[in-house]
Amino acid sequence: MAGIPDATLLIQDLLSPASTALAAATPALISYHLSTLALAPPTLLTAVVETLTTSPSLWRGNATRSSLDGGWPTLNWARAKEVFDAVRNGVVYRAGELTKQHGTGWTARRRFSTFFDAYFAGVNADPDAHPAVRLLLASAALAALQIIKGRKDKLYVGGSSLIGRNEKEVLEAWDAYFGAAPETGVGEWSGPGRGEFELHQADGDEVLPAWLAAQTLPMMSVDSLKAGPLPGLLSILSYAFSSSFSHGNLFASLTSDLSPTPTGLHWNVPSPSHTTLTHLLASPLFTSLGPLSRSVGRCLEAAGSLATPASIAALRSTADGAERVANRIHREWASCAWSDASSDEAFDEETREHKEPWTALKSLLFSLTLVESSLLVVLAPQPATPLKRELARQALRTLGLTYFVTMKFGVEGFGAWRGVWSGLVEIVRGDEESCEQLMRELQPPAVGKLHEREVERSVATFYLNAAEQLMKPLPNAHVEDPVLRCCRPYLENTLHRETFESAHSVLLAIFATEKGCASALAPWYTALLLRAYPTLMTTSQLRLAFTTMVGCLSNSDDALAWYCVQELISTIANLPPSPTSNTALLESTPPSRSLSPVTDLTSTDASPEPPTSRDFSDAPPTRLDEASTLSPLETLALQLPRGHLLLTLIDQTTAVNLVLLRSLLDRIWDFVREEEEGEAKDALVKVFFGTLGEGLDATKREEGVRYWMERGEELDGATSAAL
Numbered sequence: 001m002a003g004i005p006d007a008t009l010l011i012q013d014l015l016s017p018a019s020t021a022l023a024a025a026t027p028a029l030i031s032y033h034l035s036t037l038a039l040a041p042p043t044l045l046t047a048v049v050e051t052l053t054t055s056p057s058l059w060r061g062n063a064t065r066s067s068l069d070g071g072w073p074t075l076n077w078a079r080a081k082e083v084f085d086a087v088r089n090g091v092v093y094r095a096g097e098l099t100k101q102h103g104t105g106w107t108a109r110r111r112f113s114t115f116f117d118a119y120f121a122g123v124n125a126d127p128d129a130h131p132a133v134r135l136l137l138a139s140a141a142l143a144a145l146q147i148i149k150g151r152k153d154k155l156y157v158g159g160s161s162l163i164g165r166n167e168k169e170v171l172e173a174w175d176a177y178f179g180a181a182p183e184t185g186v187g188e189w190s191g192p193g194r195g196e197f198e199l200h201q202a203d204g205d206e207v208l209p210a211w212l213a214a215q216t217l218p219m220m221s222v223d224s225l226k227a228g229p230l231p232g233l234l235s236i237l238s239y240a241f242s243s244s245f246s247h248g249n250l251f252a253s254l255t256s257d258l259s260p261t262p263t264g265l266h267w268n269v270p271s272p273s274h275t276t277l278t279h280l281l282a283s284p285l286f287t288s289l290g291p292l293s294r295s296v297g298r299c300l301e302a303a304g305s306l307a308t309p310a311s312i313a314a315l316r317s318t319a320d321g322a323e324r325v326a327n328r329i330h331r332e333w334a335s336c337a338w339s340d341a342s343s344d345e346a347f348d349e350e351t352r353e354h355k356e357p358w359t360a361l362k363s364l365l366f367s368l369t370l371v372e373s374s375l376l377v378v379l380a381p382q383p384a385t386p387l388k389r390e391l392a393r394q395a396l397r398t399l400g401l402t403y404f405v406t407m408k409f410g411v412e413g414f415g416a417w418r419g420v421w422s423g424l425v426e427i428v429r430g431d432e433e434s435c436e437q438l439m440r441e442l443q444p445p446a447v448g449k450l451h452e453r454e455v456e457r458s459v460a461t462f463y464l465n466a467a468e469q470l471m472k473p474l475p476n477a478h479v480e481d482p483v484l485r486c487c488r489p490y491l492e493n494t495l496h497r498e499t500f501e502s503a504h505s506v507l508l509a510i511f512a513t514e515k516g517c518a519s520a521l522a523p524w525y526t527a528l529l530l531r532a533y534p535t536l537m538t539t540s541q542l543r544l545a546f547t548t549m550v551g552c553l554s555n556s557d558d559a560l561a562w563y564c565v566q567e568l569i570s571t572i573a574n575l576p577p578s579p580t581s582n583t584a585l586l587e588s589t590p591p592s593r594s595l596s597p598v599t600d601l602t603s604t605d606a607s608p609e610p611p612t613s614r615d616f617s618d619a620p621p622t623r624l625d626e627a628s629t630l631s632p633l634e635t636l637a638l639q640l641p642r643g644h645l646l647l648t649l650i651d652q653t654t655a656v657n658l659v660l661l662r663s664l665l666d667r668i669w670d671f672v673r674e675e676e677e678g679e680a681k682d683a684l685v686k687v688f689f690g691t692l693g694e695g696l697d698a699t700k701r702e703e704g705v706r707y708w709m710e711r712g713e714e715l716d717g718a719t720s721a722a723l
Contacts, residue, residue, distance in 0.1 A: 007044050008034045014051045018061030026058075029407065034119075035097055039111060040331065042118030051120025053129040058083065063130045073181065075132050077284065080208050084140045084215075091144035094157055104154040105449035110399075113161045116141065120169055132208060135173040139212045142166040142646070147217045158309045167220055171228035178232040207284050208293065210240030218294035225302035231314040234303060238318040241325070242366070244278065244285045244292065248328025250360055255336040263349040265337055277356040282367040286363070293367040297374025304378030312387075319394050322371060326401040333404070334455045340525025341607065342454060365405045368398060369417050376423045384427050389434045392427040393441065396466070399424075400442055404458035409499040411461065420516045425469045432473040439478060442466055450489040457499055460486060464502040468622060470508035476516035484510075484517070491528060492535050501624040508545060508622035511552035514674045519560055522553055526564045530571050538628035539634075539644045543651050549623060551655035562660055565652050569667050577674045633690075636683035640675055643684065650688050651702065654695050661700050665707050 009031050013022060023029075030052070037045040054063050062073040092114055102108040123137045145166055157163055164569040213233060217225065225233075242248070256273035267274065267295045280286055300318060303311035333339050344352045370394045379388045379395075399406070399421060406413040413421065427435050451457040467483045468476070474483070476593070483506060490496065490503035505527055512520050525548070533542045546568065554560040630638070637643045647666055656664055672688065675681040692704035 005032060006128070007028055007037055008050055011047060011051050014055035014058050016057040018056040018059075019458060020057040021184075027082050030083070030086040031090035031093060034087060035093030039114050039118060042114070042121075045115070045118045046122040046125070049119055049137065050125040051122075052083065053123060053133050056128055059130070059133065065128070065135055072130055072132070075130070075136075075208055077207050080132075080136055081211075081358070084136055084143075084212070087137060087140035088144045088147070091596070092147055093140050095144075095148050095153070095157070099153070099155050103158070108155055109157075109162065112155070112157070113165075113691050116162070116165060118373065122162055123169070127278050128625060130174070131177040135170075135177050135209065135212055138166070138169045138173040139216050141172050143215045143231075143313050147215065150219075164224075168227075169330050170216060171224070172484055174229050174233065178229050178347055204241065206236065206240055208235055210243075211288055212285055213237055213240075214288045214291040214295050217298055218291050219519075220298065222298065222302045222305055225299060226306045228302075230299055230303045230306060231310045234296070234299045234314040234318050237292065237299060238321045240292060241296055242321050243370075244280070244283070244289055244367075245329065245360065245364055246280055248325040250277065250280070250329055250330065251332040251336055251357070252276075252340075254332070254338060254357070258337050260337075261348050265341060265351060266348045267338075267351045267354055268351075274354075274356070281356060281359060289363055289367050290370075294371040296657060297371050300371070300374045301377050304375075315375075316391070318371075319375065319391060319398075323398045326364070326398045327367065330360070330404070330455070331403040333361070334453070339404070339455045340453060345373050361402075361405045362408075365402050368402060369420055370552075372399065372420045372424070373416065379421055379427050385428050386434075389431055391429055392424045393434065393438045396428065396438060397441055400459065400466075402453045402460040403462040407454075407458050407461065407498060411502060413464070421468075425466065429470055429620060432475065433472045435470045435476055436475060439467060439470065439474065439483070441465070443482060446487065448485040448489065450493060453500075457496055460490075460501050461499045464490075464499065464506050468505045468509040469503070471506070471515065472513045474515075479510065479515050480517050490530075492536060502538070504541075504545060505623045508548045508624075511549045512622050514556060518552065519557060522549065522560055522564055522684055525549060525566075526567050530567060533644050537624070538627065539638060539647060540630060541624045542644060543648045544624065546626040546648050547651045547655045550652055554655055554657050554660075558657055558660060562655055562663075565649075565656065565660070565664060568649055568652070572642055572649060572671055575642050575645070577642060577676060578639070631687075633683045633686050637682040637687055640684065642671070642675075643680065646671055646684060647687065650684075650691050653691055653700070654697070657695075658700050658703060661703055663709070667705070669711055 010026075010033060013020075013026065016022075030048075033046070033048055037048065037691050039045065051056065056063070059079065060076060062075055095112060098108045098111050098115075102111055119141060120138075123134055124280060142163070145163050148155065148157050149163065213236065224333065243285060246252075253271070253276070254273040257268045257273040259266050259268065260678070285292060296318065300315055303315045341347060375391065375395055381391050399417075406417060409417070412418050430437050442459075442463045444456065451460050461462065463486060464483075466485075467479075471479070486501040487506050490499045491507070494500050507521065510521065526546075529537075529542060529546050529549075532545075535540065537545070546564075550561050550564050553564065634647060637647060640646065646668070649664075649671070653661060653664055653668070668688065672681070672684060689708060691700075692708050696704045
């Protein structure tokens, strides 16, 4: 029929000499013929596909062995991408045509299977075809089926005859690719015994195979991948991951390309660093970083499940590579002036428009989170062996090296990162020696010093967060030094709010786990807390910290717990009550923080971040950033000049033991009666009543109710309002 392209003409064009310029419509013709050529007989379809594998004009003469050394030339990336897209689209269109003709039942699936019989007959027809071309054609067909499956078409493409068969073809193509590696110049096997594929060629030679892996491997099951050449896949993907970040040399020349000006730091553009980052962000591997990272992760899961010496060696090599990249980037970022800029105001107007450095850094963080989450899948199942703990420590070190990026999302990062962090810590936590070793590995330089630079302070913050999580198994000697020494500079410095909160969380974890130094710290920490409001802590944070300390001390030393409460009582007694002042509420808000805001005291609808897992169960929370928001009644009670301290004192009824409860209730009662009548006092009474009725545990509730029944009427109208 006139106007319908002839497949034989396409074959003729593909068989033209390498110097022949193909028409711009060639990719569209490939898609068209793959989707429409008759399957009975399939000879012409097979011929078209076979011609694709060896076409001189399509591959510009690079689809045949070199006449000089017999090796395989590198394929042109742009042309390979064109062919991949054309073939993938053609297979997707073929599914659409079959659905139109045969519906979505068994007949359509059988015809689709027949199509792949003809297709792979062409792919595998020439044993001397370029292994990368075979890999490309097999991967394009599988990617098409994954698209059809992902969009949930009614045509079922699962099962052994379609996706199963295509996955097998792809893995066999990878086997052939790695088998030909010593001849291709793409890489070579490092030698018998290791089973690891070492790459040593230019980055451009590795773009296509890594990109092809990223198109299909994320959707393949772990069981399917276990049948493939995992050491080779992990090596090639690990190299590509490293290449996506210039092997860690992202900021090698950034320092020399920055210059101070009267209006702020200026980035010289064009410059070597700008050219490097611009090209990197536009590179094929970087733009495919998401699927590339998922491919690495999926292969890690398969390698861990397979657990052969070769697969474990490949897994460890991949983890080493990720840490190496993170370490280089951390080191280079710390050496440049950009890392000291806390806001856009540090730059001149032109430089503020450039986001390339942070785009690269955030991409690194998200990619590492994907990779480490897959590693966690391998490490999490019990028992936690020494190898698992070693790999978990390494993963935590890697996360620590990029924590200066994570802190842009808050002290506990984002949801996926928190899940990975908590899971890895849980693995390490089960062994005291492993915990102490990790803390030594994470220890920041100049312990005991206030780190002014953000990139250095992030190391200290990450270290303190790890110390809080691992507090229970850590030896007392290690807690006393260097952990406490690292805390001290930050405990009364809110200029760096995240590190301040992490340092206090470490102190609370010391009390919660009843470490040996807890008793010695209690008097000092009590004094610090009593002068912390409002310049250092919010009311909620003060209440959480003081109650956690007293509650934990009550488990071992009632006398020391009462000493701390007495100090609070003395502080309240030294502040005479006065008429209600609205300024008290306004003064109760601490300095704002830029990244993870402390909840405003007047807010009642903000939701705190969900807590991460702790190493001690049934204990008070230890993170200041997890302090609960104030209720409307508590907010109203803060209008009393002593309101923050009285609320804190009322909280201690939940922390002290029964033997001290009556004495504490008497002191609270005296202070409440001293307050001026009004809404603020009424609110305080209601908070007190609510704590006695619902906040006490079973051992103290009866005594609390009895006390209220004895004394409640003394409050006259306030009592009636509370009831």
